[in-house]
Amino acid sequence: MEIMTKLTTNEKLTEFAGCIATGKEANVYLGHGSYDFEKRKPLEYDEDFEVPVRDYAIKIFKTSVCTFKDRERYVAGEFRFRHGGYKKNPRKMIQMWAEKEVRNLKRIALTCDGLIKSPWPHFLKNNVIVMDFIGHIESRPTMPTLDGEEEKDVPHETRHKAAPRLRDAHVEDWVNAYEQTLLIIRRLYQKCKLIHADLSEYNLLYFEEIVYVIDVSQSVEHDHPMSLDFLRRDCSIIRDFFSKKLQRVVTTEQMFNFTVDFTIKEEDEEETMQDLIKKATEMTIEEYAAAEYQDEVFKEMYIPRTLHEISIEDIVRMQRDGMEIAFDKLSGLKINKEEAEKKILLRKKQIEKDAEPEVKEEAPKEESKKTKVKVVEPE
Numbered sequence: 001m002e003i004m005t006k007l008t009t010n011e012k013l014t015e016f017a018g019c020i021a022t023g024k025e026a027n028v029y030l031g032h033g034s035y036d037f038e039k040r041k042p043l044e045y046d047e048d049f050e051v052p053v054r055d056y057a058i059k060i061f062k063t064s065v066c067t068f069k070d071r072e073r074y075v076a077g078e079f080r081f082r083h084g085g086y087k088k089n090p091r092k093m094i095q096m097w098a099e100k101e102v103r104n105l106k107r108i109a110l111t112c113d114g115l116i117k118s119p120w121p122h123f124l125k126n127n128v129i130v131m132d133f134i135g136h137i138e139s140r141p142t143m144p145t146l147d148g149e150e151e152k153d154v155p156h157e158t159r160h161k162a163a164p165r166l167r168d169a170h171v172e173d174w175v176n177a178y179e180q181t182l183l184i185i186r187r188l189y190q191k192c193k194l195i196h197a198d199l200s201e202y203n204l205l206y207f208e209e210i211v212y213v214i215d216v217s218q219s220v221e222h223d224h225p226m227s228l229d230f231l232r233r234d235c236s237i238i239r240d241f242f243s244k245k246l247q248r249v250v251t252t253e254q255m256f257n258f259t260v261d262f263t264i265k266e267e268d269e270e271e272t273m274q275d276l277i278k279k280a281t282e283m284t285i286e287e288y289a290a291a292e293y294q295d296e297v298f299k300e301m302y303i304p305r306t307l308h309e310i311s312i313e314d315i316v317r318m319q320r321d322g323m324e325i326a327f328d329k330l331s332g333l334k335i336n337k338e339e340a341e342k343k344i345l346l347r348k349k350q351i352e353k354d355a356e357p358e359v360k361e362e363a364p365k366e367e368s369k370k371t372k373v374k375v376v377e378p379e
């Protein structure tokens with residue numbers, strides 16, 4: 001609240017106007033102001049000599065929540081979180097989540113040329129983010145005009161209608177909302193190199209027939225060790241939601257493959273997606289049921305990020321359980337199953353070799369060179 005008081009006293013925000021939503025991890029408020037956070041100066045008068053007013057959603061991360069403690073797996077491998085010291089200082093940790101949200105929102109806006117709609121973050125301080133408000137303002141108190149005269153008979157409370165979450169939205173065209181969402185997931189992955197990692201009908205807003213993505217503090221990069229697991233979970237949650245709205249939806253596996261397939265050109269992605277939806281629509285009831293059944297298998301599949309992540313125990317376990325590995329889903333690796341199996345065999349041999357006790361007597365150099373197993377990395 002200190003930050004909010006500061007923002008209002010130094011006139012960066014002229015009004016702090018009520019609560020939009022209270023979430024698990026943050027409260028979001030509506031605010032207005034006539035300050036340009038980017039240019040760090042008040043907004044200029046417009047052609048009618050009025051000061052423009054901007055509307056903001058102000059997200060204040062709660063500093064007392066325990067839910068952040070489960071978030072460790074989202075920051076695995078991240079440099080700033082490497083010592084784990086943030087756990088001892090919850091304030092610092094929450095500040096980092098706010099920073100991560102701002103960084104991701106900026107990345108979405110800057111790398112996606114407006115193809116993914118999300119609020120732009122104008123200001124960040126500690127646990128407070130001031131970002132674009134998605135929604136309508138129904139009425140607001142009139143601002144003083146340039147000559148200082150304040151208009152009378154004006155409403156003195158700003159009435160707003162924040163965009164509903166997709167879950168609560170009145171949507172005329174669900175197919176269109178579905179298509180937008182599939183493209184959001186793919187573009188986040190392909191263009192922004194991000195996986196939302198908490199995507200659901202709760203973190204998508206619907207405003208003027210456009211789907212907006214929000215709440216990206218836990219989003220992870222491509223190279224996060226669990227990125228593909230998070231992506232599969234996002235796809236599965238989104239599929240479940242749309243399967244309640246539409247008669248036919250594509251499988252989680254198809255969504256996943258559509259997202260990671262870098263061979264689909266940008267100009268072809270909409271058509272490819274529409275083809276997938278069309279195919280699902282044209283299936284017989286039996287075919288559709290079989291695809292849904294197969295999808296349950298996909299959800300249980302082991303998805304290695306790189307072949308080096310597969311331990312010998314994993315290989316033995318998977319062979320024993322008859323589990324399949326989602327080889328061709330390896331992000332950016334697109335290798336065929338046969339090739340992958342060959343590589344796993346090589347790796348298995350190498351692991352076995354490494355485990356052998358070292359032979360003491362020195363072998364001639366030429367010999368040892370010949371017997372060395374070379375592990376070919378996928379391109």
Ligand SMILES: Nc1ncnc2c1ncn2[C@@H]1O[C@H](COP(=O)(O)OP(=O)(O)OP(=O)(O)O)[C@@H](O)[C@H]1O
Pocket residue numbers: 020021022023024025026027028057059119131132133134135162163164165202203214215216
């Ligand atoms: N920019 C925005 N414009 C309008 N409404 C917003 C905006 N950002 C967030 N909201 C509203 O605030 C709610 C909570 O925001 P957000 O999801 O970012 O926080 P959260 O604490 O993670 O919430 P939850 O735990 O419910 O997911 C959203 O569901 C949405 O209704």
Ligand SMILES: [Mg+2]
Pocket residue numbers: 023202203215
């Ligand atoms: Mg949320």
